Amino acid sequence: MQWETVIGLEIHTQLATRSKIFSGAATAFGAAPNSQACAIDLGLPGVLPVLNAEAVRLAVRFGKAIGASVAHRSVFARKNYFYPDLPKGYQISQYELPIVGEGQVQIVLADGTVKSIGVTRAHLEEDAGKSLHDDRLGGGGYSGIDLNRAGTPLLEIVSEPDMRSPQEAVAYARKIHQLVRWIGISDGNMQEGSFRIDANVSIRPHGQMRFGTRAEIKNINSFRFLERAIQFEVERQIEVLEGGGTLVQETRLYDAERDETRSMRSKEEAHDYRYFPDPDLLPLELDAAFIVDAVADLPELPDVKRERFHTQYDLGEYDASQLTASRELADYFETVARASGEPKLAANWINGELAAALNRAELEIGQSPVSAERLADLLKRILDGTLSGKLAKQVFEAMWSGAGDADQIIEEQGLRQITDSGALETMIAAIVAANPAQVEQYRAGKDKVFGFFVGQVMKESKGKANPQQVNAILKRMLAPSD
Amino acid sequence: MQNKSIAQLAADLRLRTYSSVELTRHYLERIARLDPRLNSFISVASDAALAAAERADRMIATGDAGPLAGIPIAHKDIFCTAGLKTSCGSRMLDNFIAPYDATVVERLSAAGAVILGKTNMDEFAMGSSNETSYYGPVKNPWDPTRVPGGSSGGSAAAVAARLCAAATGTDTGGSIRQPAALCGITGLKPTYGRCSRWGMIAFASSLDQAGILARSAADVACLLDEMAGFDPRDSTSADVPVPDYVDALDDDIAGLRIGLPKEYFGSGLDDRVARSVHAAIAELERLGASVREISLPNSMLAVPVYYVVAPAECSSNLARFDGVRYGHRCAHPQDLDDLYKRSRAEGFGAEVRRRIMIGTYVLSAGYYDAYYLKAQKIRHLIADDFARAFETVDVIMGPTAPTTAFALGAKLDDPVAMYLNDIYTIATNLAGLPGMSIPVEPVDGLPVGLQLIGNAFAEARLLNVAHRFQQVTHWHQGAPAGFE
Numbered sequence: 001m002q003w004e005t006v007i008g009l010e011i012h013t014q015l016a017t018r019s020k021i022f023s024g025a026a027t028a029f030g031a032a033p034n035s036q037a038c039a040i041d042l043g044l045p046g047v048l049p050v051l052n053a054e055a056v057r058l059a060v061r062f063g064k065a066i067g068a069s070v071a072h073r074s075v076f077a078r079k080n081y082f083y084p085d086l087p088k089g090y091q092i093s094q095y096e097l098p099i100v101g102e103g104q105v106q107i108v109l110a111d112g113t114v115k116s117i118g119v120t121r122a123h124l125e126e127d128a129g130k131s132l133h134d135d136r137l138g139g140g141g142y143s144g145i146d147l148n149r150a151g152t153p154l155l156e157i158v159s160e161p162d163m164r165s166p167q168e169a170v171a172y173a174r175k176i177h178q179l180v181r182w183i184g185i186s187d188g189n190m191q192e193g194s195f196r197i198d199a200n201v202s203i204r205p206h207g208q209m210r211f212g213t214r215a216e217i218k219n220i221n222s223f224r225f226l227e228r229a230i231q232f233e234v235e236r237q238i239e240v241l242e243g244g245g246t247l248v249q250e251t252r253l254y255d256a257e258r259d260e261t262r263s264m265r266s267k268e269e270a271h272d273y274r275y276f277p278d279p280d281l282l283p284l285e286l287d288a289a290f291i292v293d294a295v296a297d298l299p300e301l302p303d304v305k306r307e308r309f310h311t312q313y314d315l316g317e318y319d320a321s322q323l324t325a326s327r328e329l330a331d332y333f334e335t336v337a338r339a340s341g342e343p344k345l346a347a348n349w350i351n352g353e354l355a356a357a358l359n360r361a362e363l364e365i366g367q368s369p370v371s372a373e374r375l376a377d378l379l380k381r382i383l384d385g386t387l388s389g390k391l392a393k394q395v396f397e398a399m400w401s402g403a404g405d406a407d408q409i410i411e412e413q414g415l416r417q418i419t420d421s422g423a424l425e426t427m428i429a430a431i432v433a434a435n436p437a438q439v440e441q442y443r444a445g446k447d448k449v450f451g452f453f454v455g456q457v458m459k460e461s462k463g464k465a466n467p468q469q470v471n472a473i474l475k476r477m478l479a480p481s482d
Numbered sequence: 483m484q485n486k487s488i489a490q491l492a493a494d495l496r497l498r499t500y501s502s503v504e505l506t507r508h509y510l511e512r513i514a515r516l517d518p519r520l521n522s523f524i525s526v527a528s529d530a531a532l533a534a535a536e537r538a539d540r541m542i543a544t545g546d547a548g549p550l551a552g553i554p555i556a557h558k559d560i561f562c563t564a565g566l567k568t569s570c571g572s573r574m575l576d577n578f579i580a581p582y583d584a585t586v587v588e589r590l591s592a593a594g595a596v597i598l599g600k601t602n603m604d605e606f607a608m609g610s611s612n613e614t615s616y617y618g619p620v621k622n623p624w625d626p627t628r629v630p631g632g633s634s635g636g637s638a639a640a641v642a643a644r645l646c647a648a649a650t651g652t653d654t655g656g657s658i659r660q661p662a663a664l665c666g667i668t669g670l671k672p673t674y675g676r677c678s679r680w681g682m683i684a685f686a687s688s689l690d691q692a693g694i695l696a697r698s699a700a701d702v703a704c705l706l707d708e709m710a711g712f713d714p715r716d717s718t719s720a721d722v723p724v725p726d727y728v729d730a731l732d733d734d735i736a737g738l739r740i741g742l743p744k745e746y747f748g749s750g751l752d753d754r755v756a757r758s759v760h761a762a763i764a765e766l767e768r769l770g771a772s773v774r775e776i777s778l779p780n781s782m783l784a785v786p787v788y789y790v791v792a793p794a795e796c797s798s799n800l801a802r803f804d805g806v807r808y809g810h811r812c813a814h815p816q817d818l819d820d821l822y823k824r825s826r827a828e829g830f831g832a833e834v835r836r837r838i839m840i841g842t843y844v845l846s847a848g849y850y851d852a853y854y855l856k857a858q859k860i861r862h863l864i865a866d867d868f869a870r871a872f873e874t875v876d877v878i879m880g881p882t883a884p885t886t887a888f889a890l891g892a893k894l895d896d897p898v899a900m901y902l903n904d905i906y907t908i909a910t911n912l913a914g915l916p917g918m919s920i921p922v923e924p925v926d927g928l929p930v931g932l933q934l935i936g937n938a939f940a941e942a943r944l945l946n947v948a949h950r951f952q953q954v955t956h957w958h959q960g961a962p963a964g965f966e
Binding site for chain 2: 039042043044045046047048049050051078080082084087088089090145272274275276279280281282
């Protein structure tokens with residue numbers, strides 16, 4: 001049977017506020033356990049939550065960035081369940097009336113096609129603390145609780161079940177990751193848990209409208225794991241169904257070490273969260289001025305920029321989408337494109353040499369040792385014929401390792417291309433004269449020998465001879481004499 | 483000294499007729515001698531009280547004392563007090579000392595009040611007789627075989643027995659007004675949001691409100707002047723200007739329109755209580771008020787609505803008491819479930835457990851719409867009844883409780899009979915309105931309360947009416963035998 005995969009994602013992204021969503025405690029990562037948990041975060045008796053306006057502002061920015069409606073009235077609700085790292089016995093979240101309504105984002109697939117993925121809603125909520133089940137606590141069945149993270153503001157972004165493959169799910173997750181960093185609402189740091197993904201995965205026979213029974217895979221913290229977790233889960237579900245079994249709705253955990261998902265709890269064991277409006281917080285009413293103000297400095301959004309790169313600079317969809325992966329990269333590209341006057345050459349270099357070098361060194365574009373201005377200078381030397389493509393790569397490597405700017409390196413290392421045709425003719429004439437046997441072979445029709453002559457010229461010129469000129473002169477000199 | 487008004491005490495302290503230390507010692511001595519009969523205090527903070535009194539005396543001497551400087555008061559043990567145990571009447575918090583003051587405590591202390599101690603209460607404010615306290619029942623000073631009412635029973639008994647000049651309380655469904663009525667004192671539950679809930683342990687957040695129990699409306703006004711006002715730490719506190727309540731006490735009440743809801747005078751109301759209430763209203767007519775009958779057609783739904791909304795909120799509010807971070811923890815838990823189950827079963831009494839279970843049930847999937855949502859809708863209808871009534875009257879009056887104080891143990895096995903004791907007070911909380919109880923003519927030597935209900939933020943008017951009544955009557959001055 002042909003199966004179709006259906007995937008929806010719930011992404012928890014930590015909002016980049018300095019203090020928590022309902023208290024004044026700091027949100028900085030990595031502090032000593034429980035040093036950033038105040039009376040409110042600890043859920044002491046008699047304490048009350050007060051909403052952090054900055055978290056609301058950041059949520060509004062996200063809503064506007066995905067073209068969603070931002071609710072003028074939204075309501076905080078309590079999600080009730082017991083767990084030691086949930087101090088109040090309930091999580092303050094939003095349920096029936098979230099702050100961000102329906103919107104959509106576009107993903108670019110590997111073949112360059114663009115697909116729209118629906119966002120159902122996005123709502124504000126507080127994070128829980130962290131349980132440490134660890135022998136460092138002296139064993140004896142004790143668990144430690146660190147409440148530093150309790151009360152950290154989260155935006156939970158819920159997608160429609162619009163994705164049909166692990167690759168689409170990854171593209172969507174990357175897109176949201178790109179967007180939240182782009183508009184400055186989250187650092188998106190996945191190692192620190194600022195961006196966590198739950199995947200709802202089901203399969204159904206091709207052509208069937210009704211959804212299959214879904215499994216929810218919790219707390220995935222890398223794009224690679226997301227792809228593998230879904231891949232494993234799809235194969236597992238197919239195996240169950242094709243083996244004549246039935247699937248149960250359940251929550252599963254992805255174990256990266258074993259590369260498999262494991263059942264956490266079934267629907268029967270699922271919590272009844274007993275949601276109800278939080279009586280400690282009034283409904284959140286936003287006036288138009290607050291919303292206008294929140295989005296006033298929203299930058300050009302990635303989809304708009306991608307489309308503009310495509311039309312304005314005549315770049316392919318793939319190049320344009322690569323170059324808009326982050327705001328820093330897009331800005332870098334535009335600087336190089338403008339300064340060099342050759343957007344396509346700039347795109348090739350940034351997506352080629354620069355991207356490879358950054359990858360090798362595991363650096364972000366913002367950390368690149370070669371600035372946009374310096375890269376543009378290098379490209380100018382290609383355009384004015386000072387450097388061949390090959391020499392330019394050599395100069396780039398020197399620039400990468402800190403040897404200075406392009407002109408300095410060209411000067412100091414004598415990498416200027418030899419374009420003086422008189423000098424080239426003298427050199428080539430000498431080489432032709434010194435290799436009569438090869439000349440004979442070439443003239444007898446052995447075209448391959450041409451390469452031997454090019455190699456000799458490059459060797460003699462230490463790679464600096466202008467390749468086009470060398471070709472032309474060689475062709476002329478090797479031509480059979482009349 | 484114990485029979486003087488707060489204004490008189492403040493004047494005496496300023497004239498150095500006696501010092502706050504002397505006054506505080508006097509009250510501490512009365513507590514030590516008389517409270518064993520009543521059990522109205524859970525904690526007495528003698529040393530801290532005397533230290534605060536000394537500070538107050540110094541400030542009076544230098545002339546920069548606050549309006550309540552040196553006045554000894556007590557706080558219901560539901561208000562967090564930094565460094566002094568806050569038990570909420572529960573075994574669960576028998577070991578709990580808050581690292582902060584409730585806003586109400588903070589403001590009264592800033593005004594110079596001296597904290598004598600923390601008063602007994604129904605466990606987590608759930609009860610109408612003060613019999614659900616982990617620290618044992620409080621006895622009514624007018625008759626120690628009877629209940630003082632609840633849940634602020636300790637505060638009411640302590641004020642009636644002159645063990646403090648005034649006390650704070652909280653009122654979720656009548657917990658200030660009903661014990662005030664049963665103990666023959668004056669109690670005010672302000673408008674929801676008038677006083678901050680920060681540091682006040684939550685029972686039902688949308689209904690809880692801090693208030694005052696004292697011997698007169700004038701004394702209540704002195705405390706409310708300091709307690710009321712917006713608090714940025716409580717999102718539900720009201721950002722509404724605070725009038726000078728003491729200033730408004732003497733306003734004329736000629737032309738006051740009083741509404742008597744016919745539903746508050748039906749079956750279930752003791753005839754003799756009704757007679758006392760009517761006599762008091764006749765007294766107000768002599769002061770120039772007019773009386774008309776009104777109807778609050780949905781008021782009989784108040785008790786069932788309350789017993790959906792309040793338990794729902796309490797089931798969630800009390801989830802934090804899990805034995806993990808503070809409070810009671812069972813011995814040798816086998817695993818997490820065992821820790822939760824035994825800590826909570828041991829830490830909470832029967833009434834609290836009952837309400838947590840009711841609340842959990844009404845919020846459950848499949849029942850939420852039928853109970854919680856329906857109750858919220860009726861709550862709006864009840865509020866609408868009041869809004870309509872206040873188009874034609876200024877103050878609504880009736881009995882505070884259907885009977886005088888009942889015998890200890892009489893209703894302990896019948897929760898519904900106990901719940902009906904708050905039949906006249908609960909609607910006010912559901913509508914968020916201010917309510918008062920003032921003593922009127924007793925029945926068989928037991929106090930009777932007249933309830934006054936005002937429109938939102940009309941506390942000044944309620945205190946004014948009560949004060950004028952107390953200037954021409956003496957019921958509020960009566961002291962129980964042995965506590966004069």
